[in-house]
Amino acid sequence: MIxxxxxxxxxxxxxxxHFIGIGGSGMSGIAHMMLDAGLAVSGSDRSGSATVDRLVExxxxxAIGHDAANLAVEGDERPDAVVVTSALxxxxxxxxxxxxxxxxxxxxxxxxxxxxxGKRVVAVGGAHGxxxxxxxxxxxxxGLGVDTGFVNGGVIAGLDASSGHGxxxxxxxxxxxxxxxxxxxxxxxxxxxxxxxxxLDHYGTPAAFDEAFAEFANxxxxxxxxxxxxxxxxxxxxxxDHERVVTxxxxxxxxxxxxxxxxxxxxxxxVEIAGERIELExxxxxxxxxxxxAGALATLVALGFAPADAARALAGFRGTGRRFELHGERRxxxxxxxxxxxxxxxxxxxxxxxxxxxxxxxxxxxxxxxxTRTRDMAGEFAEVYERVADHTVVLDVFGAREDPxxxxxxxxxxxRFADQAEVDFLPDWQRAAERAAELAEExxxxxxxxxxxxxxxxxQVLSALEDGDDA
Numbered sequence: 277m278i279x280x281x282x283x284x285x286x287x288x289x290x291x292x293x294h295f296i297g298i299g300g301s302g303m304s305g306i307a308h309m310m311l312d313a314g315l316a317v318s319g320s321d322r323s324g325s326a327t328v329d330r331l332v333e334x335x336x337x338x339a340i341g342h343d344a345a346n347l348a349v350e351g352d353e354r355p356d357a358v359v360v361t362s363a364l365x366x367x368x369x370x371x372x373x374x375x376x377x378x379x380x381x382x383x384x385x386x387x388x389x390x391x392x393x394g395k396r397v398v399a400v401g402g403a404h405g406x407x408x409x410x411x412x413x414x415x416x417x418x419g420l421g422v423d424t425g426f427v428n429g430g431v432i433a434g435l436d437a438s439s440g441h442g443x444x445x446x447x448x449x450x451x452x453x454x455x456x457x458x459x460x461x462x463x464x465x466x467x468x469x470x471x472x473x474x475x476l477d478h479y480g481t482p483a484a485f486d487e488a489f490a491e492f493a494n495x496x497x498x499x500x501x502x503x504x505x506x507x508x509x510x511x512x513x514x515x516x517d518h519e520r521v522v523t524x525x526x527x528x529x530x531x532x533x534x535x536x537x538x539x540x541x542x543x544x545x546x547v548e549i550a551g552e553r554i555e556l557e558x559x560x561x562x563x564x565x566x567x568x569x570a571g572a573l574a575t576l577v578a579l580g581f582a583p584a585d586a587a588r589a590l591a592g593f594r595g596t597g598r599r600f601e602l603h604g605e606r607r608x609x610x611x612x613x614x615x616x617x618x619x620x621x622x623x624x625x626x627x628x629x630x631x632x633x634x635x636x637x638x639x640x641x642x643x644x645x646x647x648t649r650t651r652d653m654a655g656e657f658a659e660v661y662e663r664v665a666d667h668t669v670v671l672d673v674f675g676a677r678e679d680p681x682x683x684x685x686x687x688x689x690x691x692r693f694a695d696q697a698e699v700d701f702l703p704d705w706q707r708a709a710e711r712a713a714e715l716a717e718e719x720x721x722x723x724x725x726x727x728x729x730x731x732x733x734x735x736q737v738l739s740a741l742e743d744g745d746d747a
Contacts, residue, residue: 402469419589471508562628674728
């Protein structure tokens with residue numbers, strides 16, 4: 277991976293921009309917004325996708341595969357800036373060509389900073405729930421009549437977009453803490469959903485991780501919204517020095533206090549704000565999403581909206597892509613995908629799944645994400661899967677931005693199961709798909725979990741289910 281250079285001066289005028297890895301959820305959203313702003317956009321990605329196709333349809337010039345020739349270094353098509361993510365390898369030929377020819381290289385957060393400059397920015401930070409909560413805020417603001425700009429890590433149902441230019445002065449963004457880039461933005465309201473120590477490859481220590489969140493909060497010009505239930509958030513709360521902190525959660529003393537949570541196909545709760553009781557419901561399952569909704573409500577209240585109006589607007593939320601997203605059903609078995617890639621996220625996703633499957637069973641397909649996370653959290657992953665899923669198929673590690681670590685494979689997770697009958701380590705995707713289909717019966721669900729590319733196994737799973745029906 278590369279370390280972002282936040283000292284890089286951002287060009288005052290940008291007319292042409294090139295994205296390395298343009299097909300990523302965050303990168304594609306920014307690319308769409310730059311197209312909306314009338315900029316000439318080019319880019320590359322390692323493979324084609326529907327996301328890439330949509331950008332091409334809108335006029336972006338996209339190459340499949342990374343090659344220095346994809347980057348025009350002379351002439352009218354020379355970009356004013358090249359946009360990258362931290363997940364990029366340092367020897368990427370387009371990155372090297374940009375540096376060789378003096379083209380400014382901007383981290384995606386710097387490009388997003390350009391788009392949000394001069395706006396009233398609401399930034400959603402946290403270890404888990406950022407994408408969903410960001411989507412809730414965007415839907416809520418739209419329901420309140422505010423055409424907000426936004427960039428999210430997933431496509432928002434109903435809007436069919438992960439970004440939008442907006443016509444108001446409001447801008448909502450999902451703030452990425454993994455590399456410290458969430459500290460770059462000029463934020464009006466900072467929402468912290470939770471703080472669960474992660475990304476120590478960047479921060480080094482849990483204390484440094486907490487301090488970064490505190491700095492994120494203290495930079496907010498108007499208000500900080502933070503959970504009063506989450507232990508990590510409360511550690512950070514003790515480090516925050518801000519004159520306006522709005523709290524939410526079930527704990528006594530929370531300004532937006534959750535009194536009761538009800539789950540099923542949707543998440544609902546009763547909240548109390550300044551003595552007024554309000555019913556809040558969003559169209560996604562799980563207790564964690566009721567809490568996310570309370571955080572979104574608290575943020576809208578901090579922005580000055582009436583609580584009851586904000587709750588009605590949030591009721592329009594129907595989810596985001598790769599968050600317990602249904603991909604198909606074969607012989608009575610539903611196949612879902614979820615972005616969960618940390619033990620706490622897996623626990624929340626699978627617990628939410630329990631509320632919608634009735635008597636059915638959960639067959640999980642886990643793709644470990646990052647070698648360091650797998651090495652450090654193999655036991656925690658095994659404990660969660662063994663406790664909440666009925667059977668788990670473990671794939672090999674999706675390394676993303678990291679080099680392999682000797683001895684670190686998906687087997688580390690599988691080996692930590694107390695009951696080996698409840699797990700299979702199958703690095704071969706076809707065998708993994710067939711095993712999941714073999715285990716599944718009518719009424720069960722199969723769910724893939726990772727922020728890697730595990731969703732690509734879903735066609736194989738659906739096909740294996742069909743083959744099983746013909747047997």
